[in-house]
Amino acid sequence: MSVANNRAQALGRELIDVHNWLRGELKRVARELDEHRLGHVRPVREVRGHCLAFCRALTAHHTKEDETAFPLLAQRFPELAPVLAELSADHRLVADILTRMTGLLADVTADNLAAVRGEIAGLSAILESHFQWEERRITAALDELSGDAGRGAELFGTAS
Numbered sequence: 001m002s003v004a005n006n007r008a009q010a011l012g013r014e015l016i017d018v019h020n021w022l023r024g025e026l027k028r029v030a031r032e033l034d035e036h037r038l039g040h041v042r043p044v045r046e047v048r049g050h051c052l053a054f055c056r057a058l059t060a061h062h063t064k065e066d067e068t069a070f071p072l073l074a075q076r077f078p079e080l081a082p083v084l085a086e087l088s089a090d091h092r093l094v095a096d097i098l099t100r101m102t103g104l105l106a107d108v109t110a111d112n113l114a115a116v117r118g119e120i121a122g123l124s125a126i127l128e129s130h131f132q133w134e135e136r137r138i139t140a141a142l143d144e145l146s147g148d149a150g151r152g153a154e155l156f157g158t159a160s
Contacts, residue, residue, distance in 0.1 A: 064157030
């Protein structure tokens with residue numbers, strides 16, 4: 001197998017790796033919010049900073065997919081266009097949640113901590129479903145792309 005084919009096949013794995021990294025970061029954010037709620041001494045600004053960093057990383061990932069990976073896949077695999085449109089619609093739904101979370105994070109207090117945690121719980125459920133569906137539907141197509149398709153960072157906004 002050529003180096004180009006090895007690298008192209010690695011794109012599907014790289015997408016899964018990015019998703020796994022994002023899953024781990026979201027779990028860390030949820031854990032930190034729970035610890036803060038229970039009175040642990042982690043400063044609220046640190047908890048807020050981790051939440052906001054996660055929001056930025058997830059937004060960058062979805063933006064890169066929408067602007068780079070999905071158009072490339074749609075061009076090469078027109079039959080994926082409806083799937084890619086649904087995935088982009090999910091991205092907009094997630095962006096709405098992230099906007100609400102960012103607003104709540106402007107001033108994390110005991111009063112709004114439950115609301116932040118609720119947004120995290122909803123986001124976790126949506127993202128897990130989204131990631132699993134995306135991985136099932138486009139990983140094989142990514143693996144078929146030629147070696148000049150781009151690197152994962154260019155296609156997926158890799159942050160790991």
